[in-house]
Amino acid sequence: MAEAPLLEVKNLQVQFKTADGVVNAVNNVSFSVNRGETLGIVGESGSGKSVTSLSIMRLIPSPPGKIAGGQILFDGDNLVDFSESEMRKIRGNRISMIFQDPMTSLNPVLRIGRQMTESLQLHMGMTPKQARNRAIDLLSMVGIPAPDKRLDDFPHQFSGGMRQRVMIAMGLACNPELLIADEPTTALDVTIQAQILELLNRLKNETGTAIIFITHDLGVVAGMTDRVIVMYAGRVVEQASTNELFRNPRMPYTIGLLDSIPRLDGIQTRLTPIPGLPPDLLEKTNRCPFAPRCDFVQEQCWIETPSLRQVAPDHTAACLFDIDRDQRQVMAEKKIAEEEAALDAALEDVLAHEQAS
Amino acid sequence: MAVQNENLLDINGLKMHFPVKSNGLLRRTVGAVKAVDGLSFSVKRGETLGLVGESGCGKSTTGRAILQLHRPTAGTVNFDGKELTKLNGEAMRQMRRKVQIIFQDPYASLNPRMTVGDIVGEPIRVHNLRTGKEVRTRVEELLRVVGLNPYFINRYPHEFSGGQRQRIGIARALAVEPDFIVCDEPVSALDVSIQAQIINLLQDLQGQFGLTYLFIAHNLSVVKHISDRVAVMYLGKMVELAPSKQLYANPMHPYTQALLSAVPIPDPEVEKQRQRIILQGDVPSPLNPPSGCHFHTRCPIVIDKCKVEDPPFQDYGGGHFVACWRATESQEQMEKKLQ
Numbered sequence: 001m002a003e004a005p006l007l008e009v010k011n012l013q014v015q016f017k018t019a020d021g022v023v024n025a026v027n028n029v030s031f032s033v034n035r036g037e038t039l040g041i042v043g044e045s046g047s048g049k050s051v052t053s054l055s056i057m058r059l060i061p062s063p064p065g066k067i068a069g070g071q072i073l074f075d076g077d078n079l080v081d082f083s084e085s086e087m088r089k090i091r092g093n094r095i096s097m098i099f100q101d102p103m104t105s106l107n108p109v110l111r112i113g114r115q116m117t118e119s120l121q122l123h124m125g126m127t128p129k130q131a132r133n134r135a136i137d138l139l140s141m142v143g144i145p146a147p148d149k150r151l152d153d154f155p156h157q158f159s160g161g162m163r164q165r166v167m168i169a170m171g172l173a174c175n176p177e178l179l180i181a182d183e184p185t186t187a188l189d190v191t192i193q194a195q196i197l198e199l200l201n202r203l204k205n206e207t208g209t210a211i212i213f214i215t216h217d218l219g220v221v222a223g224m225t226d227r228v229i230v231m232y233a234g235r236v237v238e239q240a241s242t243n244e245l246f247r248n249p250r251m252p253y254t255i256g257l258l259d260s261i262p263r264l265d266g267i268q269t270r271l272t273p274i275p276g277l278p279p280d281l282l283e284k285t286n287r288c289p290f291a292p293r294c295d296f297v298q299e300q301c302w303i304e305t306p307s308l309r310q311v312a313p314d315h316t317a318a319c320l321f322d323i324d325r326d327q328r329q330v331m332a333e334k335k336i337a338e339e340e341a342a343l344d345a346a347l348e349d350v351l352a353h354e355q356a357s
Numbered sequence: 358m359a360v361q362n363e364n365l366l367d368i369n370g371l372k373m374h375f376p377v378k379s380n381g382l383l384r385r386t387v388g389a390v391k392a393v394d395g396l397s398f399s400v401k402r403g404e405t406l407g408l409v410g411e412s413g414c415g416k417s418t419t420g421r422a423i424l425q426l427h428r429p430t431a432g433t434v435n436f437d438g439k440e441l442t443k444l445n446g447e448a449m450r451q452m453r454r455k456v457q458i459i460f461q462d463p464y465a466s467l468n469p470r471m472t473v474g475d476i477v478g479e480p481i482r483v484h485n486l487r488t489g490k491e492v493r494t495r496v497e498e499l500l501r502v503v504g505l506n507p508y509f510i511n512r513y514p515h516e517f518s519g520g521q522r523q524r525i526g527i528a529r530a531l532a533v534e535p536d537f538i539v540c541d542e543p544v545s546a547l548d549v550s551i552q553a554q555i556i557n558l559l560q561d562l563q564g565q566f567g568l569t570y571l572f573i574a575h576n577l578s579v580v581k582h583i584s585d586r587v588a589v590m591y592l593g594k595m596v597e598l599a600p601s602k603q604l605y606a607n608p609m610h611p612y613t614q615a616l617l618s619a620v621p622i623p624d625p626e627v628e629k630q631r632q633r634i635i636l637q638g639d640v641p642s643p644l645n646p647p648s649g650c651h652f653h654t655r656c657p658i659v660i661d662k663c664k665v666e667d668p669p670f671q672d673y674g675g676g677h678f679v680a681c682w683r684a685t686e687s688q689e690q691m692e693k694k695l696q
Contacts (some may be wrong), residue, residue, distance in 0.1 A: 103598040151656065159639045189411035191636045193620035198635055216549055219578075219621025223628035242625045262582035264605065264620050265627065271559075271582070273553030275545035277518050 005032035006075060006177055007056070007209050013069035014051050014060060014234075023281045025051045027234040029070075030308075033178065038191045038211040039205065040225035040242065042257075046278055047271060048234035049214050053180045054069060056212075057097055058087045075177070081230065091280055093123040096171040100183035102163035106155040113151035116170050138169040142199060161192035165199065180212045197224060218261060222246060230254050233279040233289035236308060240315035248324065250317040252294045255325050288320070295331055296323050364536060365569050366400040366423070373415070375424045377644065390643050392418040394593035396432070397670065398678075400537070404675060405563065405570040407584030407601070409577055409616070411446035413640060414574045420539040423571070424456050425449065437536070454484050457530035461542035463522030471494045471502070473525055474510040483665040499528040502565075504558060521549035526632040527558065531566070541570045557584055577620050581605055586676070588612045593643055595670060599677040608681045611687050612652050627670040631693050652680070658683060658690040 014026035026048040033039045043049040054060050056072055058079060072079040074095065079087070091097075099105040107115055116138065117131035124133065132151070139147035142165040155163060173181055181200070185193040197220065204211060213224055215315040221228055221242065228245045230238040230253065249255045256274040276293040288294070291301040300320055308316040329353060373393035378384045386548050387538065393415040400406045410416045419689065422429045425441050434441040445451055459467035467476055477496045481487050487495045497507035503524040514522055521541060530538055544552040560583065562568060580587055581601055588598040589612065597610040608614045615634040622628060636655045641647055647654045653663040662682050670680040681687060 044550060087523055161639055190619045191411065194633055198633065218623035222623045222625045223621050246623065246625050257549060258623065260550055261623060262578045263622060264581060264617065265622055269683055271553040271557055272552040273557055278548065282584045283405065
């Protein structure tokens with residue numbers, strides 16, 4: 001029998017009350033993370049990927065936000081039922097988080113050392129001396145030169161990439177079982193991003209920590225993760241192993257995303273964008289959230305919200321129809337041909353007119 | 358008719374230094390941030406020149422110095438036979454009709470208290486391109502060109518999404534019928550699915566109106582996709598400039614090689630095979646750049662000469678410019694380093 005997953009999110013529902021009505025930021029989201037695995041969560045702004053991760057940490061500001069339903073099972077315990085003091089024992093200890101912006105997620109008026117040793121003393125019961133030594137070890141592990149001196153520096157004395165290293169060191173301080181990295185490299189330059197990704201990969205192999213890697217960059221997902229879930233409008237719309245998802249995407253949104261990014265090693269002359277705008281989460285509808293932007297939309301899509309269904313072994317997608325990437329290509333070519341035909345017809349019309357007059 | 362110069366824009370020795378003042382009473386100038394430090398390049402008529410580099414390398418400053426939004430410290434900017442750095446007052450104002458800019462942040466670059474009609478119509482009125490009711494007709498036409506419903510003309514920027522706002526910014530730039538547009542990170546703030554829409558729009562407009570673009574971005578995949586030629590900047594200097602295909606297939610500067618190898622490719626199988634050149638450390642401060650070649654502190658294949666002598670930016674054939682002492686052997690040396 002397979003080992004029970006480390007984290008299991010079941011039918012998670014998160015709502016925010018706003019002046020305009022209730023926003024369903026996360027809708028019926030279910031997924032799991034195995035020990036030592038890296039799970040990627042991909043989605044655009046407003047897709048609910050960050051809210052999902054904040055819910056796991058129980059960091060949703062309440063009010064206005066609230067976990068309206070579902071379970072978050074961490075090592076068998078339902079975190080949704082935990083009290084604040086029980087959560088404090090988990091946060092930073094068994095689950096920790098790295099945020100996107102290393103500029104704002106460190107306290108600017110406290111020295112790095114103070115911020116790093118806090119969780120070590122709190123969770124691991126270390127003495128100040130022990131905690132300081134451990135902090136030095138952690139800083140050198142993430143590749144910060146002269147760690148014993150840098151420990152007494154303030155955050156503003158570090159560059160962006162260095163701050164993100166400090167954040168990673170803090171995240172790993174208590175040997176967490178799960179590390180949630182929310183767009184950890186989005187604010188960084190590409191050469192620094194490469195450094196940080198390499199570091200995360202190395203640390204993962206050394207410590208065996210499971211990682212939830214949240215990003216909008218499909219390139220980063222391809223290189224970093226074992227499994228991927230794709231979110232759209234607060235829902236999981238596709239879930240598969242990384243190789244399978246990139247080789248054989250089945251949800252029209254995922255297909256659209258992959259077709260709309262220019263590739264460094266590609267030779268496309270023209271991108272195929274996803275038409276239209278991201279969805280409005282205020283609307284409560286029964287249709288497929290992607291229907292207004294979908295190339296393959298059919299009548300059924302407007303009256304039924306598709307749920308995840310198995311489309312291949314260990315591959316689920318929330319689409320009513322069996323769509324794959326080749327079909328989109330065929331479709332796009334057909335569309336171009338139709339447009340050309342219409343143009344030709346118009347041209348002939350004009351010519352006929354001219355001849356007649 | 359006189360034969361038109363092939364180059365729309367010729368830039369020579371462009372420098373943009375920002376003075377750093379002391380905190381004391383006298384506010385003496387104690388140094389300079391050398392944001393752009395001696396660039397020479399040209400932009401051909403109708404082409405897209407991509408300008409890439411990491412934050413702080415001076416790529417945006419270059420765009421602004423060309424448009425004279427910052428007055429350059431030194432150097433010449435020759436646009437279509439006119440020397441922009443010498444223009445003032447009315448002559449400069451006339452010139453601005455020909456050169457426009459699209460900004461990165463569609464939230465900050467539109468006045469929140471003006472309607473779309475006013476935003477796009479303002480440049481038309483300022484330059485007396487249309488009068489009376491024709492202004493509105495022209496604005497509606499421009500909105501259609503950029504793929505917005507002309508019905509939105511009386512709305513305010515906050516009523517639009519990021520991608521739509523970027524379209525408004527593009528319509529505003531097009532309003533004066535420019536020849537040259539600086540696109541300063543026009544898609545970086547947008548969601549992936551919207552980026553492709555804007556990139557396609559920019560390409561369509563270029564074909565339609567014969568525009569010339571300077572496309573500034575940090576995303577190398579996007580730049581490769583849209584540009585005919587690409588220039589790479591590092592710490593205020595240009596390190597490599599080549600036709601797009603050539604640069605990506607055969608990068609000669611070690612920095613370009615590292616930059617390209619660092620870009621993630623959305624294909625797990627390709628990612629597993631790739632060898633990354635991981636640069637150590639951070640970009641040095643432009644306040645006090647390293648001696649010799651600016652890149653020598655992070656270069657994996659540095660030699661002693663690099664530390665003292667600044668390599669010339671020279672053509673290695675076919676318009677492939679590189680500023681590196683080891684340009685011809687850099688790939689081979691880098692291979693060896695990786696093993």
